[in-house]
Amino acid sequence: MPGELVAPPQKAVTLEEVARVAGVSRATVSRVVNRVPTVDSSIRETVQQAIDATGYRPNLAARSLVTRRAGSVALVLPNEGRIFGDPFFGRVVEGAMGVVQPLGVHLVVTLAGSSTHEHLVADLRQGRLDGAILIHTHSGDPLPSMLANMRLPVVLSGRPVGRLRISHVDVDQAAGARLAAEHLVGLGRRRVATISGPLENPAAIDRLEGFRAAMADLGVVDVPWTEGDFSSESGARAAERLLAEHPDLDGLFVASDLMAHGALPVLRRAGRRVPEDVSVVGFDDSSSALVCDPPLTTVRQPVEDMAAEMVRLLLDHIDRPNRPVSSVVFAPTFVVRQSA
Structure with a gap:
Protein backbone atom coordinates (compact mmCIF):
# COMPACT_ATOMS: atom_id res chain seq x y z
CA MET A 1 0.00 0.00 0.00
CA PRO A 58 21.52 -23.38 11.56
CA ASN A 59 20.88 -23.69 7.84
CA LEU A 60 19.34 -27.15 7.98
CA ALA A 61 19.38 -27.72 4.24
CA ALA A 62 23.09 -26.97 3.99
CA ARG A 63 23.88 -28.97 7.10
CA SER A 64 22.01 -32.02 5.85
CA LEU A 65 24.13 -32.03 2.68
CA VAL A 66 27.27 -32.15 4.82
CA THR A 67 26.11 -34.53 7.54
CA ARG A 68 23.79 -36.68 5.38
CA ARG A 69 21.18 -36.39 8.12
CA ALA A 70 17.55 -35.37 8.12
CA GLY A 71 17.82 -33.11 11.18
CA SER A 72 14.66 -34.71 12.59
CA VAL A 73 14.00 -37.24 15.36
CA ALA A 74 10.76 -38.95 16.32
CA LEU A 75 9.13 -38.90 19.75
CA VAL A 76 6.74 -41.87 19.82
CA LEU A 77 3.96 -41.61 22.43
CA PRO A 78 1.55 -44.42 23.35
CA ASN A 79 -1.64 -44.43 21.29
CA GLU A 80 -4.00 -44.09 24.24
CA GLY A 81 -6.75 -41.59 24.97
CA ARG A 82 -5.22 -40.74 28.33
CA ILE A 83 -2.18 -39.00 26.80
CA PHE A 84 -4.30 -35.90 26.14
CA GLY A 85 -5.26 -35.62 29.80
CA ASP A 86 -2.04 -36.83 31.42
CA PRO A 87 0.42 -34.00 32.19
CA PHE A 88 3.30 -36.51 32.11
CA PHE A 89 3.41 -36.46 28.31
CA GLY A 90 3.40 -32.68 28.10
CA ARG A 91 6.40 -32.64 30.45
CA VAL A 92 8.19 -35.12 28.19
CA VAL A 93 7.64 -32.93 25.11
CA GLU A 94 8.75 -29.83 27.02
CA GLY A 95 11.97 -31.47 28.20
CA ALA A 96 12.79 -32.81 24.74
CA MET A 97 12.07 -29.49 23.01
CA GLY A 98 14.47 -27.72 25.35
CA VAL A 99 17.34 -29.71 23.81
CA VAL A 100 16.35 -29.96 20.14
CA GLN A 101 15.27 -26.36 19.53
CA PRO A 102 18.65 -24.68 20.14
CA LEU A 103 20.26 -27.30 17.88
CA GLY A 104 17.80 -26.74 15.04
CA VAL A 105 16.65 -30.35 15.20
CA HIS A 106 12.99 -31.06 14.42
CA LEU A 107 11.00 -33.14 16.92
CA VAL A 108 8.35 -35.22 15.15
CA VAL A 109 5.71 -36.28 17.70
CA THR A 110 3.72 -39.35 16.70
CA LEU A 111 1.45 -41.95 18.29
CA ALA A 112 2.37 -45.63 18.41
CA GLY A 113 0.46 -48.17 16.35
CA SER A 114 1.08 -50.90 13.79
CA SER A 115 0.95 -48.49 10.83
CA THR A 116 3.16 -46.04 12.75
CA HIS A 117 5.70 -48.82 13.31
CA GLU A 118 5.95 -49.50 9.57
CA HIS A 119 6.32 -45.83 8.66
CA LEU A 120 8.79 -45.19 11.47
CA VAL A 121 11.06 -48.05 10.43
CA ALA A 122 10.87 -46.93 6.78
CA ASP A 123 11.66 -43.31 7.68
CA LEU A 124 14.64 -44.36 9.80
CA ARG A 125 16.05 -46.76 7.23
CA GLN A 126 15.60 -44.31 4.35
CA GLY A 127 17.09 -41.35 6.22
CA ARG A 128 13.95 -39.24 6.65
CA LEU A 129 14.41 -39.51 10.42
CA ASP A 130 17.72 -39.76 12.26
CA GLY A 131 16.47 -41.62 15.35
CA ALA A 132 13.55 -42.27 17.67
CA ILE A 133 12.61 -41.96 21.34
CA LEU A 134 9.97 -44.42 22.54
CA ILE A 135 7.80 -43.42 25.52
CA HIS A 136 6.02 -45.94 27.78
CA THR A 137 6.04 -49.05 25.67
CA HIS A 138 4.39 -52.19 27.06
CA SER A 139 5.59 -55.77 27.32
CA GLY A 140 3.89 -56.83 24.07
CA ASP A 141 5.16 -53.93 21.96
CA PRO A 142 7.46 -55.27 19.19
CA LEU A 143 8.87 -51.85 18.26
CA PRO A 144 11.79 -51.60 20.76
CA SER A 145 13.25 -54.98 19.80
CA MET A 146 12.55 -54.32 16.10
CA LEU A 147 14.58 -51.09 16.10
CA ALA A 148 17.30 -52.46 18.39
CA ASN A 149 17.79 -55.56 16.24
CA MET A 150 18.08 -53.36 13.14
CA ARG A 151 20.73 -51.31 14.98
CA LEU A 152 18.80 -48.12 14.34
CA PRO A 153 19.33 -45.14 16.71
CA VAL A 154 16.71 -45.50 19.45
CA VAL A 155 16.32 -44.64 23.13
CA LEU A 156 13.63 -46.05 25.38
CA SER A 157 11.79 -44.35 28.24
CA GLY A 158 11.94 -46.78 31.14
CA ARG A 159 13.74 -50.08 31.43
CA PRO A 160 13.37 -52.56 28.58
CA VAL A 161 11.46 -55.80 28.95
CA GLY A 162 13.56 -58.93 29.41
CA ARG A 163 17.15 -58.90 28.19
CA LEU A 164 16.68 -56.52 25.28
CA ARG A 165 19.83 -54.47 24.76
CA ILE A 166 18.65 -50.92 24.13
CA SER A 167 19.70 -47.59 25.59
CA HIS A 168 17.17 -46.23 28.06
CA VAL A 169 16.51 -43.53 30.63
CA ASP A 170 14.50 -44.20 33.78
CA VAL A 171 13.90 -43.12 37.34
CA ASP A 172 14.67 -45.60 40.12
CA GLN A 173 11.08 -46.78 40.41
CA ALA A 174 11.62 -49.14 43.35
CA ALA A 175 13.50 -46.46 45.31
CA GLY A 176 10.59 -44.06 44.75
CA ALA A 177 8.12 -46.65 45.99
CA ARG A 178 10.30 -47.20 49.06
CA LEU A 179 10.16 -43.48 49.84
CA ALA A 180 6.35 -43.73 49.83
CA ALA A 181 6.39 -46.82 52.08
CA GLU A 182 8.76 -45.24 54.58
CA HIS A 183 6.64 -42.10 54.77
CA LEU A 184 3.37 -43.97 55.34
CA VAL A 185 4.85 -46.28 57.97
CA GLY A 186 6.52 -43.27 59.58
CA LEU A 187 3.05 -41.75 59.99
CA GLY A 188 1.96 -44.89 61.84
CA ARG A 189 -0.10 -46.33 59.00
CA ARG A 190 -0.35 -50.13 59.07
CA ARG A 191 -3.48 -50.98 57.06
CA VAL A 192 -1.98 -49.82 53.79
CA ALA A 193 -3.11 -50.65 50.24
CA THR A 194 -1.81 -49.66 46.82
CA ILE A 195 -3.17 -48.97 43.34
CA SER A 196 -0.72 -50.09 40.67
CA GLY A 197 -0.42 -49.02 37.06
CA PRO A 198 -1.07 -51.50 34.22
CA LEU A 199 1.13 -54.53 34.82
CA GLU A 200 2.13 -54.79 31.17
CA ASN A 201 4.20 -51.68 31.90
CA PRO A 202 7.66 -52.25 33.48
CA ALA A 203 7.44 -49.03 35.53
CA ALA A 204 4.13 -50.15 37.04
CA ILE A 205 5.61 -53.53 37.94
CA ASP A 206 8.67 -51.94 39.56
CA ARG A 207 6.57 -49.52 41.61
CA LEU A 208 4.25 -52.27 42.85
CA GLU A 209 7.01 -54.76 43.66
CA GLY A 210 9.20 -52.06 45.17
CA PHE A 211 6.41 -50.81 47.42
CA ARG A 212 5.35 -54.25 48.67
CA ALA A 213 8.96 -55.27 49.30
CA ALA A 214 9.64 -52.05 51.22
CA MET A 215 6.48 -52.47 53.30
CA ALA A 216 7.50 -56.04 54.14
CA ASP A 217 10.92 -54.81 55.22
CA LEU A 218 9.12 -52.31 57.46
CA GLY A 219 6.99 -55.02 59.06
CA VAL A 220 3.80 -54.73 57.00
CA VAL A 221 3.59 -57.97 55.03
CA ASP A 222 -0.04 -57.91 53.88
CA VAL A 223 -0.50 -55.07 51.36
CA PRO A 224 -3.71 -55.35 49.32
CA TRP A 225 -3.52 -53.97 45.80
CA THR A 226 -5.56 -53.50 42.67
CA GLU A 227 -4.64 -52.45 39.16
CA GLY A 228 -5.38 -49.22 37.30
CA ASP A 229 -4.24 -47.93 33.93
CA PHE A 230 -2.69 -44.59 35.03
CA SER A 231 -5.91 -42.67 34.22
CA SER A 232 -8.00 -40.72 36.74
CA GLU A 233 -11.05 -42.86 36.02
CA SER A 234 -9.16 -46.08 36.72
CA GLY A 235 -7.94 -44.60 40.00
CA ALA A 236 -11.53 -43.99 41.06
CA ARG A 237 -12.62 -47.52 40.14
CA ALA A 238 -9.62 -49.04 41.91
CA ALA A 239 -10.31 -47.04 45.08
CA GLU A 240 -13.91 -48.27 45.07
CA ARG A 241 -12.72 -51.89 44.83
CA LEU A 242 -10.21 -51.47 47.64
CA LEU A 243 -12.71 -49.77 49.96
CA ALA A 244 -15.29 -52.49 49.30
CA GLU A 245 -12.82 -55.16 50.42
CA HIS A 246 -10.81 -53.14 52.99
CA PRO A 247 -13.05 -50.40 54.40
CA ASP A 248 -10.65 -49.78 57.30
CA LEU A 249 -7.54 -49.01 55.23
CA ASP A 250 -5.56 -46.10 56.65
CA GLY A 251 -2.89 -45.59 53.98
CA LEU A 252 -2.87 -45.64 50.19
CA PHE A 253 0.03 -45.52 47.73
CA VAL A 254 -1.16 -44.71 44.21
CA ALA A 255 1.25 -45.35 41.32
CA SER A 256 0.43 -42.07 39.54
CA ASP A 257 -0.82 -38.65 40.57
CA LEU A 258 -3.58 -38.82 37.97
CA MET A 259 -4.96 -42.05 39.49
CA ALA A 260 -4.71 -40.47 42.95
CA HIS A 261 -6.72 -37.53 41.63
CA GLY A 262 -9.49 -40.00 40.80
CA ALA A 263 -9.18 -41.90 44.08
CA LEU A 264 -9.46 -38.96 46.49
CA PRO A 265 -13.14 -38.10 45.82
CA VAL A 266 -14.03 -41.79 46.29
CA LEU A 267 -12.44 -41.76 49.73
CA ARG A 268 -14.28 -38.56 50.57
CA ARG A 269 -17.66 -39.96 49.49
CA ALA A 270 -17.01 -43.02 51.67
CA GLY A 271 -16.58 -40.73 54.67
CA ARG A 272 -12.82 -41.26 54.88
CA ARG A 273 -11.02 -37.99 55.57
CA VAL A 274 -7.61 -37.35 53.97
CA PRO A 275 -5.18 -37.22 55.69
CA GLU A 276 -6.90 -37.68 59.08
CA ASP A 277 -8.32 -41.16 58.35
CA VAL A 278 -6.31 -42.17 55.28
CA SER A 279 -2.88 -40.92 54.19
CA VAL A 280 -2.50 -40.86 50.40
CA VAL A 281 0.77 -40.75 48.44
CA GLY A 282 1.05 -40.47 44.65
CA PHE A 283 3.84 -40.78 42.11
CA ASP A 284 5.16 -38.32 39.47
CA ASP A 285 4.75 -34.85 41.06
CA SER A 286 2.79 -33.67 38.04
CA SER A 287 0.39 -30.73 37.88
CA SER A 288 -2.34 -33.19 38.94
CA ALA A 289 -0.78 -33.33 42.40
CA LEU A 290 -1.39 -29.61 42.90
CA VAL A 291 -5.06 -29.66 41.90
CA CYS A 292 -5.90 -32.61 44.15
CA ASP A 293 -8.03 -31.90 47.21
CA PRO A 294 -6.03 -31.89 49.42
CA PRO A 295 -2.78 -31.23 47.49
CA LEU A 296 -1.00 -34.52 47.03
CA THR A 297 2.09 -35.80 48.78
CA THR A 298 3.98 -37.61 46.04
CA VAL A 299 7.17 -39.16 44.71
CA ARG A 300 8.79 -36.82 42.20
CA GLN A 301 10.43 -38.07 39.04
CA PRO A 302 12.29 -35.33 37.11
CA VAL A 303 10.44 -35.93 33.83
CA GLU A 304 11.76 -32.87 31.99
CA ASP A 305 15.37 -33.73 32.87
CA MET A 306 14.80 -37.36 31.89
CA ALA A 307 13.34 -36.35 28.51
CA ALA A 308 16.26 -34.01 27.87
CA GLU A 309 18.69 -36.82 28.69
CA MET A 310 16.86 -39.16 26.29
CA VAL A 311 17.39 -36.64 23.49
CA ARG A 312 21.07 -36.14 24.35
CA LEU A 313 21.58 -39.91 24.47
CA LEU A 314 19.82 -40.36 21.13
CA LEU A 315 21.87 -37.61 19.46
CA ASP A 316 25.04 -39.28 20.73
CA HIS A 317 23.87 -42.59 19.20
CA ILE A 318 23.27 -40.77 15.91
CA ASP A 319 26.72 -39.17 16.04
CA ARG A 320 28.44 -42.41 17.07
CA PRO A 321 26.57 -45.36 15.51
CA ASN A 322 28.89 -47.88 17.16
CA ARG A 323 28.66 -46.49 20.69
CA PRO A 324 27.69 -49.12 23.27
CA VAL A 325 24.19 -49.42 24.68
CA SER A 326 23.87 -47.50 27.95
CA SER A 327 21.34 -46.44 30.57
CA VAL A 328 20.80 -43.40 32.76
CA VAL A 329 18.77 -43.82 35.96
CA PHE A 330 17.63 -40.71 37.87
CA ALA A 331 17.04 -40.63 41.62
CA PRO A 332 13.49 -39.87 42.82
CA THR A 333 12.73 -37.33 45.53
CA PHE A 334 9.82 -37.04 47.94
CA VAL A 335 7.46 -34.05 48.07
CA VAL A 336 5.32 -33.66 51.19
CA ARG A 337 2.03 -31.80 50.87
CA GLN A 338 -1.31 -32.11 52.70
CA SER A 339 -2.54 -35.60 51.75
CA ALA A 340 -0.05 -37.50 53.93
Whole structure:
Protein backbone atom coordinates (compact mmCIF):
# COMPACT_ATOMS: atom_id res chain seq x y z
CA MET A 1 0.00 0.00 0.00
CA PRO A 2 1.26 3.56 -0.71
CA GLY A 3 3.06 5.07 2.24
CA GLU A 4 3.29 1.73 4.09
CA LEU A 5 6.64 1.17 5.77
CA VAL A 6 8.14 -2.25 5.20
CA ALA A 7 10.80 -3.41 7.62
CA PRO A 8 13.96 -4.64 5.91
CA PRO A 9 14.55 -8.37 6.17
CA GLN A 10 16.54 -9.32 9.24
CA LYS A 11 20.07 -10.38 8.40
CA ALA A 12 20.84 -13.98 9.33
CA VAL A 13 23.44 -14.49 12.05
CA THR A 14 26.56 -16.19 10.70
CA LEU A 15 28.91 -18.76 12.19
CA GLU A 16 31.63 -16.08 12.22
CA GLU A 17 29.51 -13.83 14.46
CA VAL A 18 28.85 -16.71 16.88
CA ALA A 19 32.56 -17.54 16.90
CA ARG A 20 33.43 -13.90 17.69
CA VAL A 21 31.01 -13.81 20.66
CA ALA A 22 32.23 -17.20 21.95
CA GLY A 23 35.92 -16.37 21.46
CA VAL A 24 36.55 -19.53 19.43
CA SER A 25 37.20 -20.37 15.79
CA ARG A 26 34.50 -20.71 13.15
CA ALA A 27 35.49 -24.37 12.79
CA THR A 28 34.79 -24.98 16.49
CA VAL A 29 31.33 -23.43 16.21
CA SER A 30 30.67 -25.60 13.16
CA ARG A 31 31.66 -28.73 15.10
CA VAL A 32 29.29 -27.82 17.94
CA VAL A 33 26.41 -27.07 15.55
CA ASN A 34 26.99 -30.38 13.78
CA ARG A 35 27.21 -32.23 17.13
CA VAL A 36 30.74 -33.56 16.66
CA PRO A 37 31.23 -35.58 19.89
CA THR A 38 34.94 -34.77 20.39
CA VAL A 39 34.32 -31.12 21.35
CA ASP A 40 35.14 -30.43 25.01
CA SER A 41 31.99 -30.00 27.11
CA SER A 42 33.06 -26.58 28.51
CA ILE A 43 33.72 -25.27 24.99
CA ARG A 44 30.42 -26.73 23.80
CA GLU A 45 28.63 -24.87 26.61
CA THR A 46 30.39 -21.58 25.75
CA VAL A 47 29.43 -21.90 22.09
CA GLN A 48 25.85 -22.80 23.01
CA GLN A 49 25.60 -19.66 25.14
CA ALA A 50 26.85 -17.61 22.18
CA ILE A 51 24.28 -19.28 19.91
CA ASP A 52 21.52 -18.35 22.38
CA ALA A 53 22.82 -14.79 22.73
CA THR A 54 23.07 -14.11 18.98
CA GLY A 55 19.91 -15.95 17.96
CA TYR A 56 21.83 -18.05 15.43
CA ARG A 57 19.77 -20.67 13.60
CA PRO A 58 21.52 -23.38 11.56
CA ASN A 59 20.88 -23.69 7.84
CA LEU A 60 19.34 -27.15 7.98
CA ALA A 61 19.38 -27.72 4.24
CA ALA A 62 23.09 -26.97 3.99
CA ARG A 63 23.88 -28.97 7.10
CA SER A 64 22.01 -32.02 5.85
CA LEU A 65 24.13 -32.03 2.68
CA VAL A 66 27.27 -32.15 4.82
CA THR A 67 26.11 -34.53 7.54
CA ARG A 68 23.79 -36.68 5.38
CA ARG A 69 21.18 -36.39 8.12
CA ALA A 70 17.55 -35.37 8.12
CA GLY A 71 17.82 -33.11 11.18
CA SER A 72 14.66 -34.71 12.59
CA VAL A 73 14.00 -37.24 15.36
CA ALA A 74 10.76 -38.95 16.32
CA LEU A 75 9.13 -38.90 19.75
CA VAL A 76 6.74 -41.87 19.82
CA LEU A 77 3.96 -41.61 22.43
CA PRO A 78 1.55 -44.42 23.35
CA ASN A 79 -1.64 -44.43 21.29
CA GLU A 80 -4.00 -44.09 24.24
CA GLY A 81 -6.75 -41.59 24.97
CA ARG A 82 -5.22 -40.74 28.33
CA ILE A 83 -2.18 -39.00 26.80
CA PHE A 84 -4.30 -35.90 26.14
CA GLY A 85 -5.26 -35.62 29.80
CA ASP A 86 -2.04 -36.83 31.42
CA PRO A 87 0.42 -34.00 32.19
CA PHE A 88 3.30 -36.51 32.11
CA PHE A 89 3.41 -36.46 28.31
CA GLY A 90 3.40 -32.68 28.10
CA ARG A 91 6.40 -32.64 30.45
CA VAL A 92 8.19 -35.12 28.19
CA VAL A 93 7.64 -32.93 25.11
CA GLU A 94 8.75 -29.83 27.02
CA GLY A 95 11.97 -31.47 28.20
CA ALA A 96 12.79 -32.81 24.74
CA MET A 97 12.07 -29.49 23.01
CA GLY A 98 14.47 -27.72 25.35
CA VAL A 99 17.34 -29.71 23.81
CA VAL A 100 16.35 -29.96 20.14
CA GLN A 101 15.27 -26.36 19.53
CA PRO A 102 18.65 -24.68 20.14
CA LEU A 103 20.26 -27.30 17.88
CA GLY A 104 17.80 -26.74 15.04
CA VAL A 105 16.65 -30.35 15.20
CA HIS A 106 12.99 -31.06 14.42
CA LEU A 107 11.00 -33.14 16.92
CA VAL A 108 8.35 -35.22 15.15
CA VAL A 109 5.71 -36.28 17.70
CA THR A 110 3.72 -39.35 16.70
CA LEU A 111 1.45 -41.95 18.29
CA ALA A 112 2.37 -45.63 18.41
CA GLY A 113 0.46 -48.17 16.35
CA SER A 114 1.08 -50.90 13.79
CA SER A 115 0.95 -48.49 10.83
CA THR A 116 3.16 -46.04 12.75
CA HIS A 117 5.70 -48.82 13.31
CA GLU A 118 5.95 -49.50 9.57
CA HIS A 119 6.32 -45.83 8.66
CA LEU A 120 8.79 -45.19 11.47
CA VAL A 121 11.06 -48.05 10.43
CA ALA A 122 10.87 -46.93 6.78
CA ASP A 123 11.66 -43.31 7.68
CA LEU A 124 14.64 -44.36 9.80
CA ARG A 125 16.05 -46.76 7.23
CA GLN A 126 15.60 -44.31 4.35
CA GLY A 127 17.09 -41.35 6.22
CA ARG A 128 13.95 -39.24 6.65
CA LEU A 129 14.41 -39.51 10.42
CA ASP A 130 17.72 -39.76 12.26
CA GLY A 131 16.47 -41.62 15.35
CA ALA A 132 13.55 -42.27 17.67
CA ILE A 133 12.61 -41.96 21.34
CA LEU A 134 9.97 -44.42 22.54
CA ILE A 135 7.80 -43.42 25.52
CA HIS A 136 6.02 -45.94 27.78
CA THR A 137 6.04 -49.05 25.67
CA HIS A 138 4.39 -52.19 27.06
CA SER A 139 5.59 -55.77 27.32
CA GLY A 140 3.89 -56.83 24.07
CA ASP A 141 5.16 -53.93 21.96
CA PRO A 142 7.46 -55.27 19.19
CA LEU A 143 8.87 -51.85 18.26
CA PRO A 144 11.79 -51.60 20.76
CA SER A 145 13.25 -54.98 19.80
CA MET A 146 12.55 -54.32 16.10
CA LEU A 147 14.58 -51.09 16.10
CA ALA A 148 17.30 -52.46 18.39
CA ASN A 149 17.79 -55.56 16.24
CA MET A 150 18.08 -53.36 13.14
CA ARG A 151 20.73 -51.31 14.98
CA LEU A 152 18.80 -48.12 14.34
CA PRO A 153 19.33 -45.14 16.71
CA VAL A 154 16.71 -45.50 19.45
CA VAL A 155 16.32 -44.64 23.13
CA LEU A 156 13.63 -46.05 25.38
CA SER A 157 11.79 -44.35 28.24
CA GLY A 158 11.94 -46.78 31.14
CA ARG A 159 13.74 -50.08 31.43
CA PRO A 160 13.37 -52.56 28.58
CA VAL A 161 11.46 -55.80 28.95
CA GLY A 162 13.56 -58.93 29.41
CA ARG A 163 17.15 -58.90 28.19
CA LEU A 164 16.68 -56.52 25.28
CA ARG A 165 19.83 -54.47 24.76
CA ILE A 166 18.65 -50.92 24.13
CA SER A 167 19.70 -47.59 25.59
CA HIS A 168 17.17 -46.23 28.06
CA VAL A 169 16.51 -43.53 30.63
CA ASP A 170 14.50 -44.20 33.78
CA VAL A 171 13.90 -43.12 37.34
CA ASP A 172 14.67 -45.60 40.12
CA GLN A 173 11.08 -46.78 40.41
CA ALA A 174 11.62 -49.14 43.35
CA ALA A 175 13.50 -46.46 45.31
CA GLY A 176 10.59 -44.06 44.75
CA ALA A 177 8.12 -46.65 45.99
CA ARG A 178 10.30 -47.20 49.06
CA LEU A 179 10.16 -43.48 49.84
CA ALA A 180 6.35 -43.73 49.83
CA ALA A 181 6.39 -46.82 52.08
CA GLU A 182 8.76 -45.24 54.58
CA HIS A 183 6.64 -42.10 54.77
CA LEU A 184 3.37 -43.97 55.34
CA VAL A 185 4.85 -46.28 57.97
CA GLY A 186 6.52 -43.27 59.58
CA LEU A 187 3.05 -41.75 59.99
CA GLY A 188 1.96 -44.89 61.84
CA ARG A 189 -0.10 -46.33 59.00
CA ARG A 190 -0.35 -50.13 59.07
CA ARG A 191 -3.48 -50.98 57.06
CA VAL A 192 -1.98 -49.82 53.79
CA ALA A 193 -3.11 -50.65 50.24
CA THR A 194 -1.81 -49.66 46.82
CA ILE A 195 -3.17 -48.97 43.34
CA SER A 196 -0.72 -50.09 40.67
CA GLY A 197 -0.42 -49.02 37.06
CA PRO A 198 -1.07 -51.50 34.22
CA LEU A 199 1.13 -54.53 34.82
CA GLU A 200 2.13 -54.79 31.17
CA ASN A 201 4.20 -51.68 31.90
CA PRO A 202 7.66 -52.25 33.48
CA ALA A 203 7.44 -49.03 35.53
CA ALA A 204 4.13 -50.15 37.04
CA ILE A 205 5.61 -53.53 37.94
CA ASP A 206 8.67 -51.94 39.56
CA ARG A 207 6.57 -49.52 41.61
CA LEU A 208 4.25 -52.27 42.85
CA GLU A 209 7.01 -54.76 43.66
CA GLY A 210 9.20 -52.06 45.17
CA PHE A 211 6.41 -50.81 47.42
CA ARG A 212 5.35 -54.25 48.67
CA ALA A 213 8.96 -55.27 49.30
CA ALA A 214 9.64 -52.05 51.22
CA MET A 215 6.48 -52.47 53.30
CA ALA A 216 7.50 -56.04 54.14
CA ASP A 217 10.92 -54.81 55.22
CA LEU A 218 9.12 -52.31 57.46
CA GLY A 219 6.99 -55.02 59.06
CA VAL A 220 3.80 -54.73 57.00
CA VAL A 221 3.59 -57.97 55.03
CA ASP A 222 -0.04 -57.91 53.88
CA VAL A 223 -0.50 -55.07 51.36
CA PRO A 224 -3.71 -55.35 49.32
CA TRP A 225 -3.52 -53.97 45.80
CA THR A 226 -5.56 -53.50 42.67
CA GLU A 227 -4.64 -52.45 39.16
CA GLY A 228 -5.38 -49.22 37.30
CA ASP A 229 -4.24 -47.93 33.93
CA PHE A 230 -2.69 -44.59 35.03
CA SER A 231 -5.91 -42.67 34.22
CA SER A 232 -8.00 -40.72 36.74
CA GLU A 233 -11.05 -42.86 36.02
CA SER A 234 -9.16 -46.08 36.72
CA GLY A 235 -7.94 -44.60 40.00
CA ALA A 236 -11.53 -43.99 41.06
CA ARG A 237 -12.62 -47.52 40.14
CA ALA A 238 -9.62 -49.04 41.91
CA ALA A 239 -10.31 -47.04 45.08
CA GLU A 240 -13.91 -48.27 45.07
CA ARG A 241 -12.72 -51.89 44.83
CA LEU A 242 -10.21 -51.47 47.64
CA LEU A 243 -12.71 -49.77 49.96
CA ALA A 244 -15.29 -52.49 49.30
CA GLU A 245 -12.82 -55.16 50.42
CA HIS A 246 -10.81 -53.14 52.99
CA PRO A 247 -13.05 -50.40 54.40
CA ASP A 248 -10.65 -49.78 57.30
CA LEU A 249 -7.54 -49.01 55.23
CA ASP A 250 -5.56 -46.10 56.65
CA GLY A 251 -2.89 -45.59 53.98
CA LEU A 252 -2.87 -45.64 50.19
CA PHE A 253 0.03 -45.52 47.73
CA VAL A 254 -1.16 -44.71 44.21
CA ALA A 255 1.25 -45.35 41.32
CA SER A 256 0.43 -42.07 39.54
CA ASP A 257 -0.82 -38.65 40.57
CA LEU A 258 -3.58 -38.82 37.97
CA MET A 259 -4.96 -42.05 39.49
CA ALA A 260 -4.71 -40.47 42.95
CA HIS A 261 -6.72 -37.53 41.63
CA GLY A 262 -9.49 -40.00 40.80
CA ALA A 263 -9.18 -41.90 44.08
CA LEU A 264 -9.46 -38.96 46.49
CA PRO A 265 -13.14 -38.10 45.82
CA VAL A 266 -14.03 -41.79 46.29
CA LEU A 267 -12.44 -41.76 49.73
CA ARG A 268 -14.28 -38.56 50.57
CA ARG A 269 -17.66 -39.96 49.49
CA ALA A 270 -17.01 -43.02 51.67
CA GLY A 271 -16.58 -40.73 54.67
CA ARG A 272 -12.82 -41.26 54.88
CA ARG A 273 -11.02 -37.99 55.57
CA VAL A 274 -7.61 -37.35 53.97
CA PRO A 275 -5.18 -37.22 55.69
CA GLU A 276 -6.90 -37.68 59.08
CA ASP A 277 -8.32 -41.16 58.35
CA VAL A 278 -6.31 -42.17 55.28
CA SER A 279 -2.88 -40.92 54.19
CA VAL A 280 -2.50 -40.86 50.40
CA VAL A 281 0.77 -40.75 48.44
CA GLY A 282 1.05 -40.47 44.65
CA PHE A 283 3.84 -40.78 42.11
CA ASP A 284 5.16 -38.32 39.47
CA ASP A 285 4.75 -34.85 41.06
CA SER A 286 2.79 -33.67 38.04
CA SER A 287 0.39 -30.73 37.88
CA SER A 288 -2.34 -33.19 38.94
CA ALA A 289 -0.78 -33.33 42.40
CA LEU A 290 -1.39 -29.61 42.90
CA VAL A 291 -5.06 -29.66 41.90
CA CYS A 292 -5.90 -32.61 44.15
CA ASP A 293 -8.03 -31.90 47.21
CA PRO A 294 -6.03 -31.89 49.42
CA PRO A 295 -2.78 -31.23 47.49
CA LEU A 296 -1.00 -34.52 47.03
CA THR A 297 2.09 -35.80 48.78
CA THR A 298 3.98 -37.61 46.04
CA VAL A 299 7.17 -39.16 44.71
CA ARG A 300 8.79 -36.82 42.20
CA GLN A 301 10.43 -38.07 39.04
CA PRO A 302 12.29 -35.33 37.11
CA VAL A 303 10.44 -35.93 33.83
CA GLU A 304 11.76 -32.87 31.99
CA ASP A 305 15.37 -33.73 32.87
CA MET A 306 14.80 -37.36 31.89
CA ALA A 307 13.34 -36.35 28.51
CA ALA A 308 16.26 -34.01 27.87
CA GLU A 309 18.69 -36.82 28.69
CA MET A 310 16.86 -39.16 26.29
CA VAL A 311 17.39 -36.64 23.49
CA ARG A 312 21.07 -36.14 24.35
CA LEU A 313 21.58 -39.91 24.47
CA LEU A 314 19.82 -40.36 21.13
CA LEU A 315 21.87 -37.61 19.46
CA ASP A 316 25.04 -39.28 20.73
CA HIS A 317 23.87 -42.59 19.20
CA ILE A 318 23.27 -40.77 15.91
CA ASP A 319 26.72 -39.17 16.04
CA ARG A 320 28.44 -42.41 17.07
CA PRO A 321 26.57 -45.36 15.51
CA ASN A 322 28.89 -47.88 17.16
CA ARG A 323 28.66 -46.49 20.69
CA PRO A 324 27.69 -49.12 23.27
CA VAL A 325 24.19 -49.42 24.68
CA SER A 326 23.87 -47.50 27.95
CA SER A 327 21.34 -46.44 30.57
CA VAL A 328 20.80 -43.40 32.76
CA VAL A 329 18.77 -43.82 35.96
CA PHE A 330 17.63 -40.71 37.87
CA ALA A 331 17.04 -40.63 41.62
CA PRO A 332 13.49 -39.87 42.82
CA THR A 333 12.73 -37.33 45.53
CA PHE A 334 9.82 -37.04 47.94
CA VAL A 335 7.46 -34.05 48.07
CA VAL A 336 5.32 -33.66 51.19
CA ARG A 337 2.03 -31.80 50.87
CA GLN A 338 -1.31 -32.11 52.70
CA SER A 339 -2.54 -35.60 51.75
CA ALA A 340 -0.05 -37.50 53.93
